[in-house]
Amino acid sequence: MSSYRYSLGQETFRFDDLKALMARATPLRSGDQLAGVAAATEVERVAAQCALAELPLSVFLNETVVPYETDEVTRLILDRHDSAAFAPVAHLTLGDFRDLLLSDTVDSAMLGALAPGLTPEMVAALSKICRNQDLILIARKCRVVTRFRNTIGLEKRLSTRLQPNHPTDDARGIAASVFDGLMYGSGDAVIGINPASDNVATMIDLLHMLDALIAEHDIPTQSCILAHVTTTLAAIEAGAPVDLTFQSIAGTEAANRSFGISLDLLEEAHQATRALNRGTVGQNVMYFETGQGSCLSADAHHGVDQQTLEARAYAVARAYEPLLVNTVVGFIGPEYLFDGRQIIRAGLEDHFCGKLLGVPMGCDICYTNHAEADQNDMDVLLTLLGAAGLNFIMGIPGSDDVMLNYQTTSFHDALYARRVLDLRPAPEFEAWLDRMGLMAADGSFTPAPAPTGELSDTLLRLSDA
Known part of the structure; x- marks a missing residue:
């Protein structure tokens, strides 16, 4: 040494x-x-x-x-x-x-x-x-394209995860957020729910609701319940319609062990999910989330700085050919990223490192309410990452997650980024928006026509089932 x-x-x-x-x-x-x-x-x-x-x-x-x-x-x-x-x-x-x-x-x-x-x-x-501009310029040259029911990561595209969380996993509340997000063109990356509990039966019910919605309206997207990988494996064994398997990951073995996972377990989940063969244009079936500070919070950092450990998590992700990898950049709190300036820098670093490693990077552009940051800081990071070629962001009603209690990006924020930076949704999803009468050929949104009423009726029926 x-x-x-x-x-x-x-x-x-x-x-x-x-x-x-x-x-x-x-x-x-x-x-x-x-x-x-x-x-x-x-x-x-x-x-x-x-x-x-x-x-x-x-x-x-x-x-x-x-x-x-x-x-x-x-x-x-x-x-x-x-x-x-x-x-x-x-x-x-x-x-x-x-x-x-x-x-x-x-x-x-x-x-x-x-x-x-x-x-x-x-x-x-x-x-x-x-410098920040170096991180943007180099990352912008990187294209990491993945596929399941649509194609994510193409040039001049920005996808969104529709995140319809609810503090009690209430199906009608979730359905309302899904309907809201779809009307704003959100959800091409995934319709992904953070469950309030890790209950297998609840997870299966929500998966069936989302699967029926996607199938009935032929929506070219995928669903995911962001439960622990072992919960998803149990749902797969029960015959549930699992599109993507989710797991939070970190950059050291000890930190991953604190999450209750190992590389062998991730490989088992990868193989089990691919065996379902539910993708139509590709078989990238894993969704991973990361965040600077996770190893330190688990006392598993080995004296290594948090940004290097975050990059190591992307090597874990890369091994399983994921559809989506998402750095939840400001979620852990000011103990790890104190203010808007640190969050902005970390978001640019994470995207840069992931893309160079060949990982399909998105970012949950977010902060907790006790950090020295506000929505203006998130606007800056959103704009910079959009310029840098980010694959996807979050879409949440009003930027405020009512279950996880943190601030992130809204359906409207995604529209802003697409308009200002001349970006579009995934091509298959954009074509669906056009068929539904929601998006015009020039990328602008139109008044909601009759088919959206049918979509609303479907969601209400499924949420009551």
């Missing part, structure tokens, strides 16, 4: 190992301060960033931040590393790699071919020496 030094003026800074160097190079955030790994001064942070820029990329294959012998995520990262994909950039330093990615010679095809050769530690380190 190497130590690293860098001199600025007459002051020399020493970093004990790679994980210390990466932690000190990370832009300021409260979680790293809480963990005791953050730079003590801005001068130390700049010294660490300069030292990091001079490192050969090959260092990240030879020195781990979490031990290989004791962590299955580290073993996954290194055992599945594609040396042939890495070869074109193997001779570069991290700083040279940044310059290459910013150049006009690099395009989406090249980045897609490179992704299997990159490790999360490489891309996390790269993000630490990038």
Whole structure:
């Protein structure tokens, strides 16, 4: 294990190992301060960033931040590393790699071919020496396209997860939110419900309601109940109509164990869900959520900064070819991302790192009510991520989740982003909106015609069943 030094003026800074160097190079955030790994001064942070820029990329294959012998995520990262994909950039330093990615010679095809050769530690380190505009420009070149009943991640497209949560899982309340979201063109990424409980019977009832709605109106989308993976497996065994299997994941084995999961369990769920063969245009069947600070909150961070650990979670996701991966960026709270500035930076980092690793990144652009942030901060992050080519965002009535009690993006926010940035829904879903008379050919919304009444009637009937 190497130590690293860098001199600025007459002051020399020493970093004990790679994980210390990466932690000190990370832009300021409260979680790293809480963990005791953050730079003590801005001068130390700049010294660490300069030292990091001079490192050969090959260092990240030879020195781990979490031990290989004791962590299955580290073993996954290194055992599945594609040396042939890495070869074109193997001779570069991290700083040279940044310059290459910013150049006009690099395009989406090249980045897609490179992704299997990159490790999360490489891309996390790269993000630490990038300005916000670098994170946006490079991520915008990345295209990660996935398919189930529609196609998500195409250029000039922005999808939404319709999130119709209810504090008691009341079917009529959920149905009202689903109807509201569909009328605003939300739901092409997924109609995804966070259940108030992890009850298998409730999950099955909600899955049947959503499945009947999608089938009766031939909606080119997918449903998901965001229960624990073991609950979904029980629903599959009971014959429930499961489209996507969900699970929260993290970047260390110990953190994943605190979630009650392992890589073997995720593989079992992946295979069980694919075996249902419910996709029509593809078989990407997993939906993962992540968030900076999850490892620290589980006391499973191993002294590694939270942004690097977040990038490692994307390597976990990548192994199971997911349809959707969502960083719930400000959800854990100000202990980890203190204010709007830190949340904005973290959202740009997460999207950047995920896309470079070949992961279909979305973002729950959100904050808790005790953070030093407001909806204006979320407007900024939404606009920046839309410019950066984000695959999907959340759509929730009025931006306020009445079950999870946090602030996020609304159906109206998605319309804003699509209009300002000239983005459209997934093509199959857009065609459905056109057939329903909801969206005109130019992307504008029309007054609701008779078919939407039929949709409303269906939802009421199903919610009462």
